Amino acid sequence: MFDYQFLLEVLIGGLLSGVMYSLVAIGFVLIYKTSGVLNFAQGAMLLFAALTFVSLVERGTSFVVALAATLAVMIALGIAVERAVLRPLVNQPPITLFMATLGLSYIIEGAAQLLWGTQVHGLDIGVSDIPFDVGGVFISRFDLFAAAVAGSLVALFTLFFRYTRTGLSFRAVADDQFAALAVGLRLPRVWAAVWTAAGIVALVAGLLWGARLGVQFSLSLVVLKALPVLVLGGFDSIAGAIVGGLLIGATEKLAEVYVGPLFGGGIEAWAAYVVALALLLVRPSGLFGQKLVERV
Amino acid sequence: MSRITAEARVLRLEDVAPDDGLRAVSEGRGDVPARGVERAAANDARRVLGLANISLAFGGVTALRDVSLDVAEGEIRAIIGPNGAGKSSLLNVVSGLYQPDRGQIRFGEHAFRRVPTAKLAAHGVARTFQNLALFKGLSVFDNVLMGLAHRVSAGFLRQIVGSPHARRIDAENRAAVEEVVSFLHLSDVRERIAGTLPYGLQKRVELARALVARPRLLLLDEPFAGVTLSEKQELSEHVRNARDRFGTTILLIEHDIGLVMGLSDRVAVLDYGRKIADGTPDQVRADQTVIDAYLGVAHEDETELAT
Numbered sequence: 001m002f003d004y005q006f007l008l009e010v011l012i013g014g015l016l017s018g019v020m021y022s023l024v025a026i027g028f029v030l031i032y033k034t035s036g037v038l039n040f041a042q043g044a045m046l047l048f049a050a051l052t053f054v055s056l057v058e059r060g061t062s063f064v065v066a067l068a069a070t071l072a073v074m075i076a077l078g079i080a081v082e083r084a085v086l087r088p089l090v091n092q093p094p095i096t097l098f099m100a101t102l103g104l105s106y107i108i109e110g111a112a113q114l115l116w117g118t119q120v121h122g123l124d125i126g127v128s129d130i131p132f133d134v135g136g137v138f139i140s141r142f143d144l145f146a147a148a149v150a151g152s153l154v155a156l157f158t159l160f161f162r163y164t165r166t167g168l169s170f171r172a173v174a175d176d177q178f179a180a181l182a183v184g185l186r187l188p189r190v191w192a193a194v195w196t197a198a199g200i201v202a203l204v205a206g207l208l209w210g211a212r213l214g215v216q217f218s219l220s221l222v223v224l225k226a227l228p229v230l231v232l233g234g235f236d237s238i239a240g241a242i243v244g245g246l247l248i249g250a251t252e253k254l255a256e257v258y259v260g261p262l263f264g265g266g267i268e269a270w271a272a273y274v275v276a277l278a279l280l281l282v283r284p285s286g287l288f289g290q291k292l293v294e295r296v
Numbered sequence: 297m298s299r300i301t302a303e304a305r306v307l308r309l310e311d312v313a314p315d316d317g318l319r320a321v322s323e324g325r326g327d328v329p330a331r332g333v334e335r336a337a338a339n340d341a342r343r344v345l346g347l348a349n350i351s352l353a354f355g356g357v358t359a360l361r362d363v364s365l366d367v368a369e370g371e372i373r374a375i376i377g378p379n380g381a382g383k384s385s386l387l388n389v390v391s392g393l394y395q396p397d398r399g400q401i402r403f404g405e406h407a408f409r410r411v412p413t414a415k416l417a418a419h420g421v422a423r424t425f426q427n428l429a430l431f432k433g434l435s436v437f438d439n440v441l442m443g444l445a446h447r448v449s450a451g452f453l454r455q456i457v458g459s460p461h462a463r464r465i466d467a468e469n470r471a472a473v474e475e476v477v478s479f480l481h482l483s484d485v486r487e488r489i490a491g492t493l494p495y496g497l498q499k500r501v502e503l504a505r506a507l508v509a510r511p512r513l514l515l516l517d518e519p520f521a522g523v524t525l526s527e528k529q530e531l532s533e534h535v536r537n538a539r540d541r542f543g544t545t546i547l548l549i550e551h552d553i554g555l556v557m558g559l560s561d562r563v564a565v566l567d568y569g570r571k572i573a574d575g576t577p578d579q580v581r582a583d584q585t586v587i588d589a590y591l592g593v594a595h596e597d598e599t600e601l602a603t
Contacts, residue, residue, distance in 0.1 A: 165445075165466070172431050172442050179429040183505065184417045184446030 009137050010257050011250055016143035018249020019150045020208060024226040025233065025241035026154065027201040033174040033236045034194045035086065037097040041105035043223030045199055047215075048112040049074055050206030054123050054215045055116040063126075074199030077108075082192040090187075109220055120216040125207055146208045153204055154242060157197075170194065174236070228276035234286030243287065248272045342369045343402075344513050344545045345390065350399035352385055352569075359385040360396065361569040367513070367547050372539055374556045375549045377566035378590060383549040384426075386566070387517055390547070391416060391423055403513070417446040420512035424502045426521055432491030436482055436501050439490050440473045443505035476508045479541065480534055496527030500534060507538055514538070516548035520555055528552065532559045553590075557581060565589070 024046065031039040052073055056066035085100050127145045131138040161167040173180045173190045180187060206215075209222055225248075233244025255271035279286070345367040352360040360382045367373045377383050388394040390401060392411030401408045403419045416423075422443070431439050447469075477486050480500055485493060490501055499519065506514055519535065520528045532555055538544055550556045556563060557577040565573040565580060567589040573580050580586055 165469075168434075168438055168441065169445060171434060171438070172445070175431040175433040176429070179431050179442075180445075182423075182425065182429040183442045184414065185442075186414075 005136055007254075009139075010253050012137065012139055013143065014250035014253030015246050016140065016147050016249070017253070018246040019143075019147040019242075020205070020212070020245075021225055021229045021248055022242045022245025023146075023150045023153070023201065023205040023208065024222050025229040025245055026157070026238055027198045027205065028223075028226055028230055029233075029236065029238050029241045030157075030194055030198045030201065033238075034170055035097075035173075035191055036094055036177075037086075037101060038094075038235070039198065040098065040101040040223065041081075041108055042198065042202060042226070043220035044105035044108035044112070045074070045077065045202035046206040046209065046222060047217070047220040048077070048108050048206075049199070049203040050123065050210035050215045050219060051112045051116045051121070053203070053207060054121040054210060057123075058121065070203055071200065074203050075196045078195035078197075078199045079192045081195050082188060086191055086195075087188055105220070109217070113217070118217065120214050121210075123207065123210040123215050125211045127211070142212070146212075149204060149208065153201065154238065157238065166193065225272070228272040230286070231276040232279055232286060234288040237286070237288035240286055240288030248275065251275050343367065344369050344404060345547065346400075346402040347386075347390070348400045348402070350386070350389055350396045350401070352382075352389060352394060352396045358569050360389070363399075363566070363569070363571050365564055365571065365574070367545060369512075369545055370539065370543055371561040372536065372546045372548070372559055374560040374563045375547070375566060376551075376553055376556055376563060380568075381566040382569040383566055384517070385569075387423075387515055387547075387549055391421070391515060417509065417511075420510075421515065422506040422509060422511035422513075423515035424499075424506050424517055424519060426518040428498055428502055430490045430498055430502055430505075432489070434490060435487050436490055436493070436504075437473060437477065437486045439501055440477055440482075440504045440508050441469060443508040444469050444472065447509070472508055472510075476504045479537070480504045480507075494527075496523040496531065499523055499527075499531060503531070503534060503538070507542065507544065510542055511544060513545045513547065516546060516550075518550055519548055520550060520552045528555055535559065 024042065027042045027045070028039060031037055031042075049070055053066050053070040056069055057063065061069070081104065085104060086097075089097055089100055127142050129140055129142040131140050132144070161171060169180075169185055169190055170193070172183075173185060173187060177187065180190075205222075206219065209219055213219060229241060229244040229248050231244075232247055233240025233242070252268050252271050256265070256268040259271070260267045343366050345365075347363060347365040350360050350363045351358075363382070363386065365375075365386075375383050375386060385394060389396050390411065392408075392413035395410040401411055403411075403421065406419065431442065434442075477483055480503060482497075482500060482504060485497065490498060493501065503516075503519070516535070519531060523531060535546060535548075536559060539546055548556070548560075557580075560577060562575060563573075563577055563580045564571055565583070565586050567585075572585045572589060573583045575583075
């Protein structure tokens with residue numbers, strides 16, 4: 001007899017953890033859409049945010065003050081990156097910018113550890129991980145909380161992009177940089193704003209992931225989990241990042257439970273990449289990515 | 297009559313050479329309005345754009361040689377010429393993409409050695425591009441709205457909170473967009489994604505985007521290139537209507553001479569970087585140098601100019 005209730009439980013657990021992947025992926029999408037840069041430093045920013053927050057809290061700062069201070073630090077970081085890295089490299093090929101963000105990721109990581117040390121910190125954001133019992137299916141309270149936070153963040157971004165003029169500027173720059181210059185948009189300002197937004201996403205993701213895994217060096221490796229999400233959803237679609245995250249989360253957990261035993265378990269770590277690779281062969285621009293149509 | 301004498305008196309009172317301002321500028325004080333410019337402006341209140349002795353060379357290739365040109369308020373002014381005559385170079389000098397080796401550019405009462413591109417919109421200058429610079433992934437409405445992007449906007453927080461100030465600016469902008477969109481008969485496609493429209497319509501969207509900020513001077517870079525004959529007629533009507541309705545001064549460069557002759561008030565002809573003729577369409581059409589430049593030797597059956 002197949003245990004559907006268990007399947008449902010695994011599926012829901014997978015979807016909810018997928019939301020956490022989406023959260024990281026959205027940080028990538030924001031920057032990729034508007035500047036065509038795959039920001040490898042997103043993971044380092046995440047670590048930096050979480051580490052700053054947790055260190056402040058451990059030094060006796062209240063939750064709210066620490067959050068505000070970290071937010072301020074992330075905003076400063078976003079503006080600094082635009083000034084110090086993006087502006088001098090404007091009009092360089094994407095691979096140059098990618099390498100720059102790779103270097104940046106190590107610098108940010110190094111700075112984070114220089115500043116706050118290398119120990120592992122526990123992070124308690126006040127949500128206990130006691131499962132809910134919904135009709136016999138157990139759902140993690142923490143996962144639910146994380147999903148709610150991620151969901152509202154996405155909703156906020158969507159409203160912002162659709163209804164504010166700054167949001168429209170973001171979309172315009174993402175659509176065509178030359179045209180954006182032609183109408184007199186100040187690209188540096190837009191980029192600084194985008195990196196700030198990505199910093200805010202990194203902060204939220206850092207806190208949630210930090211609470212789950214502990215705040216430590218390996219937190220910056222969460223980016224590696226975001227990559228299959230991006231491949232699946234397309235690098236330039238926020239909706240894609242969400243759906244991609246959900247798919248990857250669900251696939252991972254289901255594969256681990258139902259396919260894992262065939263391989264002796266432990267496939268959760270790489271099942272996502274198999275899925276991403278398979279999809280690349282069929283749809284190179286992802287499920288939601290913009291297909292490039294070029295006249296030949 | 298009285299106006300001419302008034303100008304003469306101004307000149308006499310000044311006892312400074314009129315191009316004194318020009319020299320001050322060419323001594324390299326970039327975008328600071330030059331001395332004597334105010335007086336020059338009094339001489340020529342109706343001149344929106346003035347080019348004085350513009351020369352530009354790329355290495356050994358001379359793109360522009362000593363070109364002077366003035367554009368009066370409210371006129372439709374065309375620059376024509378064969379391929380490689382320097383039309384695009386001239387437009388790029390006016391919009392600040394190129395810095396001329398010599399000469400001066402004057403918008404209203406501001407004189408420049410090199411036009412500060414970023415401040416162009418603030419000086420009331422808008423332009424369109426030969427190969428379009430639309431946001432192909434945004435709606436027509438949003439594209440036109442971006443024509444107001446350079447304006448001072450309400451602060452970021454105010455936009456999010458939706459303060460009365462931000463709302464008012466927003467409403468004003470939207471009203472301006474609506475007006476231009478319906479003026480150019482784009483209402484039916486206002487929510488369409490710009491990239492999905494036919495080329496001629498995209499050109500019209502770009503025109504709308506340029507017009508929404510009510511520029512004093514509108515630069516059109518080959519507005520009729522690549523559109524069908526009927527679209528050309530429509531587009532030229534729209535350009536003329538825009539001038540009549542908003543009083544926008546228009547400077548355009550164009551290949552299609554027949555169309556330009558019908559549309560423009562004055563036409564300047566470039567050839568090998570020099571200005572070889574300047575005047576009303578009729579004068580230019582009758583100019584022997586122009587005919588030679590275009591056709592080499594004028595045959596009876598090749599008088600495209602005469603259409």
